[in-house]
Amino acid sequence: MATLQETKKPRTLKEKLLHTGKRIALEKERYILILPGLVWYAIFAYIPIFGLTLAFRKYMAKLGMFGSPWIGLKNFQNVFADPAFFASIVTTLRINAGRLIFVFPFPILFAIMINEVRLGKPKKILQSIYTFPNFLSWVIVASIMINILGQRGLVNSVMGALFGTKPVAFLGKPDYFLPVIYLTDIWKTAGWSAIIYMASISGIDVEQYEAAEIDGASRLQRIWYITLPGIKSTILVLFILAVGNLMSGGFDQIFNLSNSATIKVAETLDMYIYRITFRGSVDFGFSSAVALFRSVINMLLLIFADRVSKAVGGSGLLG
Amino acid sequence: MKKVLSLVLALFLVTGIFGAVAEEKTYDRVTITYTCPQVVAGYDYNNGDDYSKFILDKFNFEFQGTNVGWNDWNSSLITWIYAQDMTDVAIYNYGESTATEATNIVNQGLLKRLPDDWKDRWPNVAKVYETTSLGPMLEQLYGGTYFIPRARFFYNLPGDPLANHWCLWMRSDWIEAVGKEVKSAYTIPEVLEIAKLIKEQDPGQVGAALAPISMDEGNSASFFMRANSTYWDTFYKDADGKYQWGAATEDTLQGLKYWYQAYTEGVLDPEFYLLDYEKDMEKFQTLGTAGISFLGGQTADTENYRILFEQRTGNPQSAFHMANLLGGDGYYHQRDLINFWGAVCFKPDIKDEVFERWMDLMEFTASKEGYPGTQMGLKGIDWDFDENGEIISLVEPGTLLAGAVGEAKYPSLGHVLGSVILWDDLAMDNPNIKKEYRDESKKLYAERYTLSTPETFVKVDWNMWMNDSDELRRANSIDYAAEFANMVTNATSEEDLVNRYNAWLESQKGIIQPALDVLNK
Numbered sequence: 001m002a003t004l005q006e007t008k009k010p011r012t013l014k015e016k017l018l019h020t021g022k023r024i025a026l027e028k029e030r031y032i033l034i035l036p037g038l039v040w041y042a043i044f045a046y047i048p049i050f051g052l053t054l055a056f057r058k059y060m061a062k063l064g065m066f067g068s069p070w071i072g073l074k075n076f077q078n079v080f081a082d083p084a085f086f087a088s089i090v091t092t093l094r095i096n097a098g099r100l101i102f103v104f105p106f107p108i109l110f111a112i113m114i115n116e117v118r119l120g121k122p123k124k125i126l127q128s129i130y131t132f133p134n135f136l137s138w139v140i141v142a143s144i145m146i147n148i149l150g151q152r153g154l155v156n157s158v159m160g161a162l163f164g165t166k167p168v169a170f171l172g173k174p175d176y177f178l179p180v181i182y183l184t185d186i187w188k189t190a191g192w193s194a195i196i197y198m199a200s201i202s203g204i205d206v207e208q209y210e211a212a213e214i215d216g217a218s219r220l221q222r223i224w225y226i227t228l229p230g231i232k233s234t235i236l237v238l239f240i241l242a243v244g245n246l247m248s249g250g251f252d253q254i255f256n257l258s259n260s261a262t263i264k265v266a267e268t269l270d271m272y273i274y275r276i277t278f279r280g281s282v283d284f285g286f287s288s289a290v291a292l293f294r295s296v297i298n299m300l301l302l303i304f305a306d307r308v309s310k311a312v313g314g315s316g317l318l319g
Numbered sequence: 320m321k322k323v324l325s326l327v328l329a330l331f332l333v334t335g336i337f338g339a340v341a342e343e344k345t346y347d348r349v350t351i352t353y354t355c356p357q358v359v360a361g362y363d364y365n366n367g368d369d370y371s372k373f374i375l376d377k378f379n380f381e382f383q384g385t386n387v388g389w390n391d392w393n394s395s396l397i398t399w400i401y402a403q404d405m406t407d408v409a410i411y412n413y414g415e416s417t418a419t420e421a422t423n424i425v426n427q428g429l430l431k432r433l434p435d436d437w438k439d440r441w442p443n444v445a446k447v448y449e450t451t452s453l454g455p456m457l458e459q460l461y462g463g464t465y466f467i468p469r470a471r472f473f474y475n476l477p478g479d480p481l482a483n484h485w486c487l488w489m490r491s492d493w494i495e496a497v498g499k500e501v502k503s504a505y506t507i508p509e510v511l512e513i514a515k516l517i518k519e520q521d522p523g524q525v526g527a528a529l530a531p532i533s534m535d536e537g538n539s540a541s542f543f544m545r546a547n548s549t550y551w552d553t554f555y556k557d558a559d560g561k562y563q564w565g566a567a568t569e570d571t572l573q574g575l576k577y578w579y580q581a582y583t584e585g586v587l588d589p590e591f592y593l594l595d596y597e598k599d600m601e602k603f604q605t606l607g608t609a610g611i612s613f614l615g616g617q618t619a620d621t622e623n624y625r626i627l628f629e630q631r632t633g634n635p636q637s638a639f640h641m642a643n644l645l646g647g648d649g650y651y652h653q654r655d656l657i658n659f660w661g662a663v664c665f666k667p668d669i670k671d672e673v674f675e676r677w678m679d680l681m682e683f684t685a686s687k688e689g690y691p692g693t694q695m696g697l698k699g700i701d702w703d704f705d706e707n708g709e710i711i712s713l714v715e716p717g718t719l720l721a722g723a724v725g726e727a728k729y730p731s732l733g734h735v736l737g738s739v740i741l742w743d744d745l746a747m748d749n750p751n752i753k754k755e756y757r758d759e760s761k762k763l764y765a766e767r768y769t770l771s772t773p774e775t776f777v778k779v780d781w782n783m784w785m786n787d788s789d790e791l792r793r794a795n796s797i798d799y800a801a802e803f804a805n806m807v808t809n810a811t812s813e814e815d816l817v818n819r820y821n822a823w824l825e826s827q828k829g830i831i832q833p834a835l836d837v838l839n840k
Binding site: 059060061062078081082083146150151152167169171172173174259260261263264275276277278282283284 | 391394397398400401402403420424427428429527528536589590592593789792793796798800801802804805808809826827829830833
């Protein structure tokens with residue numbers, strides 16, 4: 001029986017459509033599996049793109065998104081006149097660049113560590129322990145942190161009892177804000193994020209490890225020469241995505257862990273958008289202008305990371 | 320003679336019946352949805368206490384109340400209004416910072432315009448409405464009625480401009496223990512001095528948990544900034560009639576210095592910026608670990624606050640002292656509170672019968688017959704009128720009528736079920752509240768007038784309230800309390816504080832100057 005590859009290459013649009021249809025029919029199970037994801041993206045990611053038109057309009061609820069008066073770049077002029085906007089960009093980049101350096105490697109380390117645990121039961125227990133915090137909301141984590149890091153919290157009490165130190169405002173000093181953000185991020189998400197690397201590790205041919213063991217490779221050497229190269233493409237893809245997200249993300253965490261004392265180092269773009277949209281006077285046009293600006297920068301960063309990845313010999317996301 | 324008598328009797332019966340019909344209007348069942356932070360979350364008003372049953376039966380409706388958090392009140396309601404998904408009735412948090420937003424939503428037709436004859440149809444509500452001063456002003460601005468502000472006072476208005484009830488909560492036993500005088504008004508420096516002594520001497524033997532002054536961020540801003548600088552977070556007209564920014568005044572900087580002093584001397588709760596809503600109150604009223612707070616002093620609550628304080632901390636009610644707070648200059652500072660709090664508004668496409676039902680309910684609660692019930696429960700059971708028409712209480716003194724579920728007789732009492740006259744009005748005459756506390760409250764109100772000048776306690780500037788420019792809206796989005804709290808917690812010295820303050824003033828010019836230009840146009 002002739003396969004699709006063996007058939008003549010489609011030339012006309014009709015032939016192309018027919019060809020695509022046949023391919024889908026042949027692999028319909030896979031397409032059915034990705035269908036919910038596609039629907040989700042269509043509803044929550046692609047359709048809302050049309051909302052960005054608000055960035056160029058003065059929003060009038062009665063007139064709707066497309067009937068509201070067009071005001072050109074007025075919203076952008078207002079955005080760029082606000083010093084808090086530029087400060088929030090710097091803050092966002094600072095926090096998220098730090099995440100790439102300090103938080104991003106931890107799931108990889110966790111995945112490798114868990115992979116190296118040979119006994120099944122302890123491995124599962126460890127995995128559950130690391131994964132559990134992911135299911136706590138940031139509101140809960142923030143409450144826990146207040147009890148642990150507050151001036152009358154666990155850490156200060158222990159430090160006071162052991163060393164007689166004065167209480168430290170871990171949650172109220174800008175200097176501690178970033179470490180608190182990164183540590184809580186690692187504690188909460190690293191176990192969960194490690195799952196994708198563990199899946200990638202499980203795809204590495206076991207024979208490579210067996211051969212290396214016979215050749216006398218140590219455990220560290222096996223990790224360095226087999227495991228890490230084996231998951232390199234996964235790491236790169238996730239790294240590119242993380243770079244593409246440099247201008248957003250982490251709103252829940254920062255919203256719950258920041259306060260007035262730390263707000264100058266905590267007001268990321270998301271926090272800024274939240275403040276101007278819900279804490280001040282509602283101006284959807286203004287908020288949309290900020291959001292559009294953020295999306296464009298994120299897109300540029302994503303393309304940049306993709307190109308860099310390819311330039312250094314890795315794979316990319318964008319063809 | 321018999322015929323005449325029969326005729327008179329028949330006429331009497333007929334008019335009596337007609338009278339009864341006119342009095343007891345019958346209604347078809349409707350469902351009314353409602354939003355307000357005072358809706359008791361999780362409380363089933365439809366199967367709740369006898370007061371809610373009385374109101375819901377009388378006006379024959381099912382009540383679906385939505386509770387919104389105090390912090391999310393504006394944002395949630397405005398979002399629902401813009402999404403054209405608001406409840407039938409809502410309480411808009413009308414205020415200086417939300418006024419421009421209100422104008423915007425009215426201009427967009429997102430709220431119901433009341434029928435032009437509404438004042439004739441609901442005369443009691445109209446009478447209350449006139450006393451709010453905001454209502455008629457908005458009517459003039461919008462060319463119709465879109466909001467019915469709820470009056471703080473109707474029979475007992477303390478004065479014009481209207482003073483706020485906010486006051487110092489102090490431990491009188493601790494003040495005496497540190498050798499200071501218990502009095503009815505203190506300046507900010509006096510309070511800081513007492514707090515310092517409390518910190519040094521710990522008269523209550525509280526230990527490490529002691530908070531000489533416990534206030535969350537918002538109340539700290541009210542204490543140090545608002546009480547010292549009348550215009551700390553807004554614009555004002557100077558002697559030349561030109562608008563200036565209040566945040567840039569000397570009084571504001573002085574308030575900021577007081578705040579910094581309290582923070583660095585350790586008399587203010589060291590993590591005031593982490594305190595959630597009412598946690599400062601909890602430290603004073605429940606835990607008994609705070610010496611001073613700056614919280615509500617509503618006449619209606621003066622006794623309840625003390626009863627709970629006594630029950631929870633084991634201290635006598637006399638240890639709970641209330642006093643006025645004055646600025647460093649010795650004067651009481653405030654901008655006109657204006658005689659309203661929260662404004663009733665309706666969704667634009669509300670069904671006529673639902674709208675009319677709520678108006679009828681408000682008409683009842685604004686009437687002499689219905690108004691006492693909003694705070695005192697059921698007529699004939701909890702209260703009544705004596706032969707002189709004065710309200711008398713029928714319950715044991717100390718009976719908790721309104722309050723939390725499980726504690727109060729009628730958790731539904733309050734401002735939710737149609738009240739247009741708020742509590743403090745009746746509270747001043749409410750026989751259920753100890754006379755001693757009512758007199759204290761009246762005295763505190765009176766002092767706010769005698770301890771102020773027309774420059775420190777100022778009348779409302781309607782010109783600014785009614786301005787709905789985008790420039791002013793953006794200027795109103797500054798979170799002053801958070802900005803000043805940030806300076807206080809991060810400054811390394813008073814000099815550094817002043818530098819931070821000046822740098823911040825400079826950084827805000829891009830937002831402030833356009834607003835000033837609009838106001839001064």
